[in-house]
Amino acid sequence: MNIGLTMLAQAISFAIFIWFTARFVWPPLMKAVEERQKKIADGLAAADKGQQELVQAQGRAQDVIGGAKLQSQELIANAQKRVDEMIDQAKSAAKLEGERQLLAARANIDQEVQQARESLRGQVAALALAGAEQVLMREVDITKHKEVLDKLGARL
Amino acid sequence: MAVEHAEHALTPTGYIQHHLTFLTKSTGPTPFWTLHVDTLVMGGLVGLLTFGFLYWVVRGVTAGVPTKRQAFVELAVDFVNNQAKSIFHGDLSFIAPLALTVFVWVLFMNAMDFLPVDIMAYLYRHAFGLTNWRSVPTADVNTTFALALTVWLLMIFFSIKVKGVGGFFHEMFCAPFGNNPVLWIFNFLFNLVEYISKPLSHSLRLYGNMYAGEIIFLLLGLWAATGVAGTIFGAILSAGWAIFHILIVALQAFIFMMLTIVYIAMAHESH
Numbered sequence: 001m002n003i004g005l006t007m008l009a010q011a012i013s014f015a016i017f018i019w020f021t022a023r024f025v026w027p028p029l030m031k032a033v034e035e036r037q038k039k040i041a042d043g044l045a046a047a048d049k050g051q052q053e054l055v056q057a058q059g060r061a062q063d064v065i066g067g068a069k070l071q072s073q074e075l076i077a078n079a080q081k082r083v084d085e086m087i088d089q090a091k092s093a094a095k096l097e098g099e100r101q102l103l104a105a106r107a108n109i110d111q112e113v114q115q116a117r118e119s120l121r122g123q124v125a126a127l128a129l130a131g132a133e134q135v136l137m138r139e140v141d142i143t144k145h146k147e148v149l150d151k152l153g154a155r156l
Numbered sequence: 157m158a159v160e161h162a163e164h165a166l167t168p169t170g171y172i173q174h175h176l177t178f179l180t181k182s183t184g185p186t187p188f189w190t191l192h193v194d195t196l197v198m199g200g201l202v203g204l205l206t207f208g209f210l211y212w213v214v215r216g217v218t219a220g221v222p223t224k225r226q227a228f229v230e231l232a233v234d235f236v237n238n239q240a241k242s243i244f245h246g247d248l249s250f251i252a253p254l255a256l257t258v259f260v261w262v263l264f265m266n267a268m269d270f271l272p273v274d275i276m277a278y279l280y281r282h283a284f285g286l287t288n289w290r291s292v293p294t295a296d297v298n299t300t301f302a303l304a305l306t307v308w309l310l311m312i313f314f315s316i317k318v319k320g321v322g323g324f325f326h327e328m329f330c331a332p333f334g335n336n337p338v339l340w341i342f343n344f345l346f347n348l349v350e351y352i353s354k355p356l357s358h359s360l361r362l363y364g365n366m367y368a369g370e371i372i373f374l375l376l377g378l379w380a381a382t383g384v385a386g387t388i389f390g391a392i393l394s395a396g397w398a399i400f401h402i403l404i405v406a407l408q409a410f411i412f413m414m415l416t417i418v419y420i421a422m423a424h425e426s427h
Binding site for chain 2: 018039
């Protein structure tokens with residue numbers, strides 16, 4: 001055991017190393033470590049926040065889906081109603097149209113019957129006239145009886 | 157082993173004494189001025205390598221994803237920081253780096269004990285021409301006293317800084333027994349014993365452990381004198397002791413650091 005100058009020299013070395021560590025080694029390293037800790041803490045907080053937001057978004061999505069379901073049901077019901085209405089309308093319109101067409105057909109038929117009757121009448125008149133002519137040919141002088149004949153023709 | 161002992165008689169005592177002789181350089185008339193060159197150089201070298209490594213890592217430090225190297229250093233720093241934080245509740249900006257310095261420096265000076273004594277002695281002699289050269293700076297009481305007394309001075313410095321000169325002397329005479337004038341002398345004696353025993357136990361614990369470790373390596377090295385079988389047996393025992401010594405090396409560095417923190421933390425407490 002020989003305590004002496006060596007001790008002082010070693011103490012100086014020690015002091016230099018303390019100074020060096022406290023000045024150049026410790027602060028930057030601690031700064032980096034603390035910065036990373038902050039980053040990790042921020043990341044975890046962000047993850048938590050994201051989780052919460054996800055839950056909220058899921059809730060909102062559920063609401064939206066529920067609303068959409070209701071709305072679609074309503075729409076379908078409305079559409080059904082509208083379809084029924086349209087079918088009813090179409091039915092009644094068809095009925096009306098049918099009736100109208102029926103009436104028109106009837107009127108047509110009547111008209112045609114009338115026409116047929118007219119033409120038949122004419123033909124019958126002509127036939128009767130022709131028959132009468134045949135019968136009367138001998139006795140009737142066309143010149144003499146022209147007036148009578150014309151009156152008859154007009155009446156037919 | 158025989159080669160480097162040409163000038164000594166080949167006796168066990170001579171062998172051990174040779175390994176425990178410092179390379180000295182006298183700088184003055186009294187023994188006080190004797191410089192242990194090996195202690196100084198090894199301590200400085202270990203410190204330069206250790207703190208140089210730390211500085212090298214710190215220069216490339218990033219707050220992002222750390223490299224393995226940085227993660228390793230951060231592990232050590234975080235370990236020291238947690239220890240300091242758990243003992244001392246105050247501004248860590250000086251205590252924690254101090255604790256780190258003490259821990260890594262002492263750890264690596266202690267770790268010099270793992271260098272095989274005879275191979276190193278051979279190397280020192282034939283590569284550097286040094287007949288006496290001790291590898292372990294902490295097995296020199298000068299180093300451990302230097303560390304302990306520096307811590308001791310810091311302890312007194314912080315005690316005065318926190319409590320003021322008056323507070324420091326008040327505590328010397330009025331704690332721990334009370335401020336009755338009759339008790340002043342007892343308080344003072346008690347504190348005196350405490351102030352003397354702290355650096356003594358602090359330094360001698362480390363010194364004793366490292367010195368004993370070195371001697372055990374030397375004693376095991378003596379087996380080589382008995383022949384080839386003895387050499388192998390001694391080598392196996394040395395390996396066993398080295399493995400066990402890892403624990404002592406790390407533990408003593410840890411204890412030295414913890415005591416450093418505790419002493420300085422105690423200096424901050426007022427009674």
